[in-house]
Amino acid sequence: MFRLIRTHSSGARYGELQTVHGTLRTPFFMPIATKGAVKTLSAPELFSLERDIDNETTPIVLSNTYHLYLKPGLALLRQAGGVAPFMHWPAGGAMLTDSGGFQIFSLSHLRTITEEGVNFRSHIDGSMHHISPEFSMEIQSVIGADIWMAFDYFPGYPAAPEDVEHSVQLTTRWAKRCRAWVDSYREGQGATTQKLFGIVQGSTIAKLREQSAKELVALDFDGYAIGGLAVGEPAEEMYRVLESTVPHIPSDRPRYLMGVGFPEQILEAVKRGVDMFDCVLPTRNARHGSLFVHRIGHESIVANDLSEVQYERINIKSDKYSKDFNPIDRACLCSTCTSGFSRAYIRHLFSVNEPLAARLATIHNLTFYLQLMKEIRDTITHI
């Protein structure tokens, strides 16, 4: 159940999404734990990191169907009772699973697509695996997340119009099959706890986005994702797509922009009515030494009228920080920054390849993103 509480003059929405694990305040950002861990962090650590930033919202993390299916596999996941208990994700935290649709794109050289589903050659050992929409649902049921994503397909960017059209049609047909599988699953379960989201495709073609959205809305999903973006198109193009897609999604359902993005992109999407985000950027960039910091002289990341985000990125591996004994970000409240770890020390850890470097950086970047979302929520609700 999603309750839209308030809409800001900028177009940004504040809402509350109920799951059995608690209430998620939107807009929110989901850190990515593809294989059952946010790289370098344990689930309890991640949970308290999220809690520390905003204890009024339920922490949520994203994990992945394709990757967890390959390892540790369904038998073990069943034995563990799902990934959440397996990874020690606290009972008070929520989870969303991506369907494996993105791997059709990112592992495109290892798969073939048919109407029935996708044949993958495992990137781990080369073995063959078939994932259909139904099987993706089954895997997600075993993983046991609160929010499941329909199995979708999208071409890269740029894409030929006929390919985009095909992806929209196939995604709709697959969405119907996902929906049907989940409906019968729910009948067998009695109580319905998990939510199923459909994923709108259509690349940058407004008419196809509209068609995709309408076809999915007709299937009545619990929420709607906008997929196939942030795959190489200019940011302005992405914003245009949002403008041509969001109006076709019912306002009483959460809207999820998949895989986005940089802070300014998140803000622009929020102002266009998006409620949920996930992205690899804060965690991956942290591992690569690229850190998000407040702009000097600014205590908040988001301008108080939601007009812009104020931040910089620093490459902590740079020589210019070798003697910088300041914290990464003076205005940051993360444990890395408040514990007094200096830029010079973190740079040193990177240069000698100590795993602690990635860990401290991940804690910082994730905090930055979560703080960004909290500021956005606070701004919407306080005005």
Place this chain on the structure above:
RNA sequence: GGGUCGGUACCAAAGUGGUCAAAUGGAUCUGGCUGUAGACCAGAUGGACUUGCGCCUUCGGGGGUUCAAAUCCCUCCCGGCCCA
């Protein structure tokens, strides 16, 4: 003192007459990372600029041979090892 092996760019180390500003590692620097095959990838690392299959300066120092030398010869300096 004798013998022997060696001294190449930030470090290590190839190269032993032309296709060498010099392979390959390491190190360093600069970029890029958007529903995570990536603690990864790409580029740069003698100098200047009009950024060129071009120019200048380099392969311990000096001097030769040659059309041409990091590569051959002479000599000096320095280091490792062995013998006295």
